[in-house]
Amino acid sequence: MKTLRLTALAVLSTLLFSACEKDNFMEEQDAATKSAKGNTPAGTYTVTVENVSTAYDFFEAGAVAIPDGASEAGPAFPGHSFTFSFHAGPNHKLSFATMYGLSNDGFYSPADGGISLYSGGAPLTGDITSEIMLWDAGTQVNQMPGPGNPHNGADENGVVRSMMDANTTDMYDYGTVATNLKATLMYHGHSMFSVTVEVLEAATTAISPVAWVVHGDGQMPIFTEGMADYGMGLETLSETGNPGPLSHHLAMNSGYVSPIAPVLWVLHDKKDMPLFTEGMPDYGLGLETLAETGNPGPLYESLMAAGYETGFQTGPNAPPIFPGEMLSFTIEGHVGQSLSIASMLGVSNDIFFSTGEEGIKLSNGDDPKDLTHFIELYDAGTEVNEYPGAQTQANTVENGNVRVVNDGMPWPDPSNIIKVTISKN
Structure with a gap:
């Protein structure tokens, strides 16, 4: 099983990070923003991702x-x-x-x-x-x-x-x-x-x-x-x-504990589904690696090659984000673009956080918005799931479809692990 290795993640120097919104949490656009649509960024957005889970001592x-x-x-x-x-x-x-x-x-x-x-x-x-x-x-x-x-x-x-x-x-x-x-x-x-x-x-x-x-x-x-x-x-x-x-x-003092792995972000048109299509197999562009190991690098390279605006966080303060920790980063975009993210749920086989296949729309609102309710846990369908937190070396290939995780096992509610906010600067 290619689950997240915390020691490996701690030394990843090319990790990315971002967060998002799903629908139009605000749709006001002024004339300047409308004219700026296209290739000219309308402004910058700050995204903050926090691990709000309890740091249980035991399992x-x-x-x-x-x-x-x-x-x-x-x-x-x-x-x-x-x-x-x-x-x-x-x-x-x-x-x-x-x-x-x-x-x-x-x-x-x-x-x-x-x-x-x-x-x-x-x-x-x-x-x-x-x-x-x-x-x-x-x-x-x-x-x-x-x-x-x-x-x-x-x-x-x-x-x-x-x-x-x-x-x-x-x-x-x-x-x-x-x-x-x-x-x-x-x-x-x-x-x-x-x-x-x-x-x-x-x-x-x-x-x-x-x-x-x-x-x-x-x-x-x-x-x-x-x-x-x-x-x-x-x-x-x-x-x-x-x-x-x-x-x-x-x-x-017992329960499921997981870090939030490096977060990949990508800006795209609302009609695009750059990361995955729900109910269909993984595109084979790197989502499997992200979902199974926490490494967003291959998916980032694929998105860059396809012409998308994408990125990830680097440096000593990069993810994984452990309970009680948070990380903020900045993206450039314009109102009406959609933002998608993906990040592995660390202690799993191929489960990842995401804003969904269509992402969320950037808005013109200046106040921070809590986007946590738009985040769901997805199963990449590439490796058979095991009981949450009980990692073995099964490595059983699944050949399934990307879907919201629903296998009957006690996966945590995303809001109990991750909190995502965004604000226009």
């Missing part, structure tokens, strides 16, 4: 509270299990936590950096029990685990550490992970996985509902070994079995 998160086969929320006792499903790509890892029920603040979890879900670009499957450890949250002094545990230990004010380390001082028997649990990872295609955590018949404890999160490599979303609890809900889960506060925190 997906949730909780499972009902044991498999049950009808109500509660713990999973020996012989029962929890199963949860999620999407993930090769750049993602999985972390989760579930309470060792008959303890004060013990919980099962992978290491603080999570579990790798792919190897060499291929999804992993099978028994992942060896990836799981029993941890001490360090929030309550341990007491003898088991049915008689009073759960009234004093505040510990400690750090998260493996229960094996804790046992060097308290000497309690929690059993082993391998005798208590079996965890299995399954892949279902289309970037979807599931994990089943089974409590074995010989287990020394039940486990609580599970909080889980899909995150980037190098992140430690639930805890950091040797550090105090973050105060985001792990204490509640490890002491009471309630995953709600932790899963809420993780979910509120």
Whole structure:
């Protein structure tokens, strides 16, 4: 898959940028402007493009509270299990936590950096029990685990550490992970996985509902070994079995994040469709490269060769535009010309922002106009889509048509990612 490579984009020195309007947001033209129509620019326009998306920390998160086969929320006792499903790509890892029920603040979890879900670009499957450890949250002094545990230990004010380390001082028997649990990872295609955590018949404890999160490599979303609890809900889960506060925190900080790739602009007559025709295959002039890699260069060269006024932004402040960033640029044109733009949605296969096949008309209005509602997400039809944000190396040729994206997957509303304004100088 030829998706946007952020490191490559960061060093692109010939990137273009612009933005636009779709219909006639104003149609007033004075006599001077009318006489200037043709090859003489009537003036300059400033276009500003802003990435208004939320810079989420993680990708997906949730909780499972009902044991498999049950009808109500509660713990999973020996012989029962929890199963949860999620999407993930090769750049993602999985972390989760579930309470060792008959303890004060013990919980099962992978290491603080999570579990790798792919190897060499291929999804992993099978028994992942060896990836799981029993941890001490360090929030309550341990007491003898088991049915008689009073759960009234004093505040510990400690750090998260493996229960094996804790046992060097308290000497309690929690059993082993391998005798208590079996965890299995399954892949279902289309970037979807599931994990089943089974409590074995010989287990020394039940486990609580599970909080889980899909995150980037190098992140430690639930805890950091040797550090105090973050105060985001792990204490509640490890002491009471309630995953709600932790899963809420993780979910509120999880979601789709994408940069806005370099933006190509082109001025043209209203009858022209220089970038694409909706419902038809890509012209083969460079839109595929823009939509799949974020590089507008080939399309720019094609438009220049065809005699169009076109351009892109260059220099150290060129796109990609990350959440919270913006970029402005200036174009020259005259009232009545149409302006079209195209820019890849960075974390996708071949999805791009555009003003549509006909573009938008330049007007004579001096006040800045918000054109965001004219921007839509288009599918170039050149590469089969994958779950938004879960990038693999599928590279499946589609041989489809350019169209507004409508494949049933949860693509973001364009207005949640991009804001475009234009004003006549």
